Amino acid sequence: MTETVVLKVTGMKCGGCENNVKQKLSELEGITEVKADHKADSVEVSFDASKIDLAAIKQAITDAGYVVND
Numbered sequence: 001m002t003e004t005v006v007l008k009v010t011g012m013k014c015g016g017c018e019n020n021v022k023q024k025l026s027e028l029e030g031i032t033e034v035k036a037d038h039k040a041d042s043v044e045v046s047f048d049a050s051k052i053d054l055a056a057i058k059q060a061i062t063d064a065g066y067v068v069n070d
């Protein structure tokens with residue numbers, strides 16, 4: 001089942017950061033779509049909940065050097 005979450009992510013300063021987040025998340029199994037907006041501090045992720053959980057998504061964003069606020 002596909003779920004979509006919108007996370008508040010700070011630390012993205014430009015389009016390069018958006019691409020970095022998108023790239024890192026896209027490498028993970030189960031991620032189907034990523035939209036990142038540094039101006040809105042927002043990352044929208046669609047994922048297959050049977051393959052990956054939210055904690056792993058948040059961890060990947062953290063590992064990429066950004067901060068997930070929740």
Ligand SMILES: [Cu+2]
Binds near residue numbers: 014015018
């Ligand atoms: Cu940047």
